[in-house]
Structure formats: structure tokens, C-alpha cells
Amino acid sequence: MPGADQRYIKTHHHESNKAFSLNQKTYQNHAQSMKTKIIPFLTLIFVLTYTFVQAQENSGQKAVNPDACSCSRALEEVIDKVTRIYAGFDDKVTAKTRPAYDKLIKNLRTKASSVNSPLACQTVLQTYTGFFKDSHVSSVWMRGTKQAVSNMEANKNRTDLVTFRKLNDDFLYVKLAVFDQREVGKLDSMLAANRELLAKTPYLIMDLRGNGGGNTSTSDEMARLIYTNPIVYPAWDYRSSEEFIKSKERELKASKDTTDPYYKRVVNLLNAAKANPGKMVKDSGDLVRTLDVNPQSYPRQIAFLIDKGSGSATEFYIFEGKQSKKVTLFGTNSYGVMDYGSDQDFRICDGIYNLATPWGRNGWVKDFRIDNVGFKPDVRIPEGEKDWVDFVQKYYSQGNTVNK
DSSP states (O other), X not given: OOOTTXXXXXOOOOOOHHHHTSSHHXXXXXXXXXXXXXXXXXXXXXHOOOOOEEOOTTOSOOOOOGGXXXXXXXXXXXXXXXXXXXXXXXXXXXXXXXXXXXXXXXXXXXXXXXXXXXXXXXXXXXXXXXXXXXXXXXXXXXXXXXXXXXXXXXXXXXXXXXXXXXXXXXEEEEEEOOOOHHHHHHHHHHHHHTHHHHHTOSEEEEEOTTOOOOSOOOOXXXXXXXXXXXXXXXXXXXXXXXXXXXXXXXXXXXXXXXXXXXXXXXXXXXXXXXXXTTSEEEOSSOEXXXXXXXXXXXXXXXXXXEOTTOOTHHHHHHXXXXXXXXXXXXXXXXXXXTTEEEEXXXXXXXXXXXXXXXXXXXXXXXXXXXXXXXXXXXXXXXXXXXXXXXXXXXXXXXXXXXXX
């Protein structure tokens, strides 16, 4: 992709037997070479979906003593962080919703004063964050509980998260169940290994149902698959806070190339944040991603299967797909959670609880919002339809298309 202002960087964050039957040797060779160079596209760190990062200097590992922090203190810490840092706070707490918000806080403060159990306090904290109806800011959990286990840990032994198989001479089927680095890297390798098959198959079904996101973004091969024209990523806004400013300062300090345009973007963003404490500040202009791909190449038509379980990083891929002339969305509305992103992970009460809250607001909100609504499908699959894959095949086989 041309332009030093748009970069590929590494993130630090099985497949069915039938799938492996497709160019298995090529896949294995490619996977081996990709081990040290899986480089998914991230439209700068700012536009990255949904990676959780340690954003506080006091987030180091230490022994946790639940008795060292009252629930009242934990609640006040959560309220403080969400009020100052959450990019959607002023959008959610308006003149219309303020009375309900103030009433909720009053009730929770009373309840917190009588709560002694850490797990019961966790419920109090989650009741507060639940007000915002944003799963990116409703993540409050107690360390050491099952809820604190990451998706990668929970999925490490699963072999059904990525699937690539040939349905017939006209249709290929691809499934991506999570947007974690391992699975995206595996899919990236499989797409690259099967380019010849992709180049002679007119239709592809990309199954994104139930994919709630993960810790990475669209890979290069995933973008090549759907590409027909430049993909535009609107510039994000960020909530200026002490934590945001310190994070950008650390980022600049760690940078080795001060001539990199990305470095200059961070400098400009940092200066804007310092000049506008507590306010939303805009990153530099929109980003444009271009790839050297023939827009007429096969697959000629690509169906994205989406449902209410398709959220976060998955909605970024849906957004990219909506800009492609090849992609048609089938199913139901997606989850509707990516108006706000760039989640940060904060330790509450010296690490007894974790709070995740996003300090970024997606630039697409100037044109549309999906918060709690989601992306609408181009073709809505009827509620009683059980076989969505068969539905799509029949749809295309009958000569139907969606003009874009």
C-alpha cells in the first residue's frame, strides 16, 4: 500500500480436515513462512478496532487483596474513568438522559455502601456501565474469575474457528468465528495458498455469524479478497484525558523514526489533546487503503453472512465489505458496537477489578451510526430460514444481484 502514512504493523496479542485437503502442502509452506511475518493491516493504531491495551502506569502485576478496597471506592473509580475517558459519554449522557443517569448513580452509591462481597460489587459496577448500552464500556470484571479469561485462552484448543472448503464448482465457503490474531493469520495463509482456486470460482460465502470480534483487524489477504476500489477509513475522534495524553507521550518516546508521517500524526494529536482537555479531538485526515488487485478478478460475488453476533472488529470488515462492489451482506443486522473503539484496559482498586472503556469514536458517525442498531443486510434472510448457505446459493443461482 503506497504512502508511509498508512502502515502494516505486527500485533502482539483448526481447521476441518476437508479444509486442509485444499492445497495442504502449499498451505503448510505458506503458514511456515508466515509465522514470523503475519502483518494484518491496521489503519494506523488509531483506527484499530478493538485491541485491549494496558493504559495505566499502575497496571503492573501485584497481589490482589479484595479487602483493601471498598465497593464505594471501586464505584467512584469506575465513574471517574468512564466520565473522563469514554468517547461516547457526552453522546450517551444528554439533557434527556441525565435525570436517569443521576438517579442510577445515587441508587448505586447507596447500594455500594452496604456491599461487602467483591462479586456482588462487580454486579454494582456492571449495572453502572450497563447504562451506556455499549459492550466496549460494559466490561467490568473481577480478576481471577472466569469472566476475566481472554478469548484467545478460551479458544486455544478449538479447531473449528477457521474453515475453508469447496461447496461445488461455483461456490467456496469460508468461516471466521473470531477475529483473534491466530485465526486471522490462519485464514490469511489459507487464502494465499488457494489463490488459484479463488481465481476460478465465481462465488464465495464468508460466514461471519457469531463473530463478536477479537484482538486484531483485517489481514492483507482478506482485504485483497473483497477489493474493488480504494477503501476509505474516516478519521477518528479521541477523548482528551490525562491517561490519553500519557499514552501518546509514551508512544512518541518509544518511536525510533521521528521523520515517519505516523510520528507527526501522533504529535499533532497529542498537541490537540493537550490544548483541549476533556474534549473530543480529531485525528488527521481520512485514511485510504489501496491494493494492486484487478477488481474484475474472481470471486465475482462475495456474500457476507452476518447476524446479531457479528460485532466489533467484525463490523470493521463489514464496513470494508460495504465499500466493495463484490460484497453483498446477507442475514440480519450486525451487533452495532463499533461507533466507539480503541478500548483501554484499566485496573480498578489496585487491580481487584478491570475496566475496559474506549477513548476513540469512529469517524463514520459523521455520516451514520450503528450503535445498538448494527449494519443492515442488503438481503435480509427470512426468520424461518434454517440453511443460510443454501439460501445464498439459490439467490445467486437465480441470477439475483445487488446493485452497488
